[in-house]
Amino acid sequence: MKHSQEPLLIIGNKNYSSWSLRAWLLLKAFDIDFDEQLIELLHPSSKKILDEHAPTGKVPVLVYGQGDDKVTVWDTLAIAIHANDYLTDIDIWTGLSKSDADTTDDNSHRINSVYCQSIVAEMHSGLMGIRSEMPMNIRATANIQPSGECLSDIARIEDIFADCLKSRSTDSYLFGQFTAADAFFAPVILRLQTYADASGIKLQPMTKQYCDAMLNNPHIQTWRNAALTETRIIEEDEAGQIVSLVGALAE
Numbered sequence: 474m475k476h477s478q479e480p481l482l483i484i485g486n487k488n489y490s491s492w493s494l495r496a497w498l499l500l501k502a503f504d505i506d507f508d509e510q511l512i513e514l515l516h517p518s519s520k521k522i523l524d525e526h527a528p529t530g531k532v533p534v535l536v537y538g539q540g541d542d543k544v545t546v547w548d549t550l551a552i553a554i555h556a557n558d559y560l561t562d563i564d565i566w567t568g569l570s571k572s573d574a575d576t577t578d579d580n581s582h583r584i585n586s587v588y589c590q591s592i593v594a595e596m597h598s599g600l601m602g603i604r605s606e607m608p609m610n611i612r613a614t615a616n617i618q619p620s621g622e623c624l625s626d627i628a629r630i631e632d633i634f635a636d637c638l639k640s641r642s643t644d645s646y647l648f649g650q651f652t653a654a655d656a657f658f659a660p661v662i663l664r665l666q667t668y669a670d671a672s673g674i675k676l677q678p679m680t681k682q683y684c685d686a687m688l689n690n691p692h693i694q695t696w697r698n699a700a701l702t703e704t705r706i707i708e709e710d711e712a713g714q715i716v717s718l719v720g721a722l723a724e
């Protein structure tokens with residue numbers, strides 16, 4: 474969707490910034506035009522732009538407009554809600570066009586929509602075991618010793634995937650069409666790719682099938698390819714024993 478002034482999405486290093494990926498992927502998937510500005514996470518060079526635009530000092534932040542009309546949206550969940558309210562004709566919770574979603578009285582739309590919102594909220598507010606022990610590190614495969622909390626998060630995530638995908642085709646997103654839930658779970662897919670095999674964590678066939686579908690998504694491939702050109706190592710975002718690297722740091 475085109476606007477008089479493109480929104481600007483400020484994001485962090487693509488190899489590491491899982492919240493940035495969620496917002497970026499959501500805008501791309503729902504065909505929202507925007508400019509992006511990448512800042513270095515945890516680096517003094519980013520202070521000026523964060524001071525100017527990011528009330529929490531964190532990314533992603535979406536900004537557009539000037540002066541009193543400037544719109545600033547911080548926090549990924551707020552960016553998703555704002556995009557749904559103002560920036561796209563597609564309902565991000567079902568992946569259907571808003572006119573179709575409004576005119577249908579089929580209760581399955583409501584059930585999918587509320588399920589999607591619930592798992593997005595669950596991802597946003599919880600699943601801290603996997604988020605803290607398996608930080609996104611796209612270029613690496615790494616061996617970790619997952620705690621019980623991390624393994625139970627993975628089991629919960631696999632249950633969500635199996636429940637959403639049970640009667641869908643093998644290349645399907647969680648609700649058929651791409652929705653906000655796929656954007657919010659995208660970093661999980663990249664985390665499983667980095668840590669699962671290398672740490673002896675066995676995944677369900679349905680999880681592997683969904684990982685393949687997501688890794689075939691052209692926007693995720695674009696983000697991943699950009700991440701692989703990055704060379705900065707952020708110690709705070711590294712975990713485990715690196716087994717192998719791809720991209721610029723492997724050369």
Ligand SMILES: N[C@@H](CCC(=O)N[C@@H](CS)C(=O)NCC(=O)O)C(=O)O
Pocket residue numbers: 485489490491492493514515530531532533547548549550
């Ligand atoms: N709840 C926030 C989390 C944002 C967040 O933690 N962003 C990280 C990058 S993925 C960040 O800016 N880290 C830099 C810092 O904490 O100083 C959201 O959903 O956007």
